[in-house]
Amino acid sequence: MVARLRRSAAASPRVQLRRSLFELSLSVLMETIADTKTTLLASSSSADDDAATDTDMSVEAREFKMEADTINKHLGTTNLWDYLPFLEWFDMSGAKKKILAAMSRQDKFMQRLIDSERRRKVDHADADGGEKKSMISVLLSLQKKEPEVYTDKMIMGLCVNLFTAGTATSSIAIEWAMSLLLNHPAVLRKARDEIEASVGTSRLVTAEDVPRLTYLRCIINETLRLYPATPLLLPHQSSADCKVGGYHIPKYTMLIVNAYAVHRDPSMWENPDEFRPERFEDSKAEGLFMLPFGMGRRKCPGEAMAFRVVGLVLAALIQCFDWDQVDGLQVDMTQGPGAAFTVPKAVPFEAICKPRAAMLDVLQEL
Numbered sequence: 322m323v324a325r326l327r328r329s330a331a332a333s334p335r336v337q338l339r340r341s342l343f344e345l346s347l348s349v350l351m352e353t354i355a356d357t358k359t360t361l362l363a364s365s366s367s368a369d370d371d372a373a374t375d376t377d378m379s380v381e382a383r384e385f386k387m388e389a390d391t392i393n394k395h396l397g398t399t400n401l402w403d404y405l406p407f408l409e410w411f412d413m414s415g416a417k418k419k420i421l422a423a424m425s426r427q428d429k430f431m432q433r434l435i436d437s438e439r440r441r442k443v444d445h446a447d448a449d450g451g452e453k454k455s456m457i458s459v460l461l462s463l464q465k466k467e468p469e470v471y472t473d474k475m476i477m478g479l480c481v482n483l484f485t486a487g488t489a490t491s492s493i494a495i496e497w498a499m500s501l502l503l504n505h506p507a508v509l510r511k512a513r514d515e516i517e518a519s520v521g522t523s524r525l526v527t528a529e530d531v532p533r534l535t536y537l538r539c540i541i542n543e544t545l546r547l548y549p550a551t552p553l554l555l556p557h558q559s560s561a562d563c564k565v566g567g568y569h570i571p572k573y574t575m576l577i578v579n580a581y582a583v584h585r586d587p588s589m590w591e592n593p594d595e596f597r598p599e600r601f602e603d604s605k606a607e608g609l610f611m612l613p614f615g616m617g618r619r620k621c622p623g624e625a626m627a628f629r630v631v632g633l634v635l636a637a638l639i640q641c642f643d644w645d646q647v648d649g650l651q652v653d654m655t656q657g658p659g660a661a662f663t664v665p666k667a668v669p670f671e672a673i674c675k676p677r678a679a680m681l682d683v684l685q686e687l
């Protein structure tokens with residue numbers, strides 16, 4: 322993956338990473354869930370180009386992204402039927418029809434992944450079991466024991482959920498983190514020093530290294546505090562009459578938590594608008610209110626994986642490349658209009674990037 326970034330970077334040192342980061346998050350998740358070897362990264366094309374045809378993405382990844390884009394576009398839009406539920410029957414904007422059609426195409430895509438994994442399992446029935454297992458293959462093994470629970474439909478739903486919930490969120494977090502790092506070179510240097518001390522330059526950082534990179538974790542925390550990927554979390558609905566902060570909430574009310582405001586509450590955080598990863602060092606922020614992944618029973622189940630994916634991508638980008646602002650200008654930190662429940666940057670992250678001399682040997686071996 323990094324090798325591809327190196328090649329594009331050499332050809333065109335000014336790179337725009339929004340779509341590439343989405344693709345990278347998708348590829349890491351795909352490898353985990355479906356064991357498809359989707360290697361992709363670093364097209365320098367416009368993020369507004371939805372066609373996704375001019376990248377290194379595999380056909381499967383491209384197809385999935387196209388459907389995800391369609392769903393995301395409509396999912397976060399306010400519909401009149403949120404206020405007048407009977408209007409949902411008429412679907413005047415056609416949004417529901419488009420979402421259902423895209424979901425049905427996604428289901429077919431997932432069914433194909435499951436079928437190909439099933440075939441692979443049959444073909445390798447004699448293997449000694451030492452190979453890396455994908456999530457689908459584990460679920461298919463469970464299906465043999467409990468077919469009524471682990472139906473294809475259930476496996477499909479689970480995988481689509483993880484893909485959709487885990488890709489845009491992770492790539493947006495990486496994009497914000499890189500933008501913050503470019504605007505705070507001292508923090509970037511400190512992160513690089515940590516990676517250098519812990520991993521060195523003779524090999525590429527791995528997922529196993531990430532838990533040891535404690536300062537990098539502080540950077541991810543501070544990024545998610547300032548720019549939570551889903552600033553309003555997901556809408557919840559009260560299942561019974563209740564009281565929240567003294568207010569009476571009737572049953573079936575849509576409840577939205579403003580994590581963005583909580584994270585920048587000056588009564589809790591010192592200089593809340595400043596990017597200071599150090600505030601998370603040595604458990605200093607313990608007890609302070611952070612909820613980029615939500616809270617309680619419906620909290621994001623992908624939190625650990627998100628730290629792993631975001632941490633690994635950031636660590637590799639920091640370890641392998643020298644980064645500079647374009648024309649010495651601060652990276653624009655304006656928040657965009659958002660897609661579904663996520664809020665990306667208004668202006669895609671753009672930077673000057675070149676392979677580090679100390680990492681050339683490692684990069685060439687990839």
Ligand code: HEM
Nearest residue numbers: 483486487490491494550554555613614615619621623627
């Ligand atoms: C930086 C990355 C991520 C962020 C900021 C994030 C944030 C969130 C938030 C705020 C929620 C809603 C919690 C609530 O309802 O209050 C959520 C739900 C969810 N997330 Fe994540 N997430 C991230 C990555 C991931 C990943 C990598 C996966 C899995 C591969 C994942 C899977 C899910 C799922 C399945 C739900 C729905 C849980 C439910 O409704 O019970 N997320 N996430």
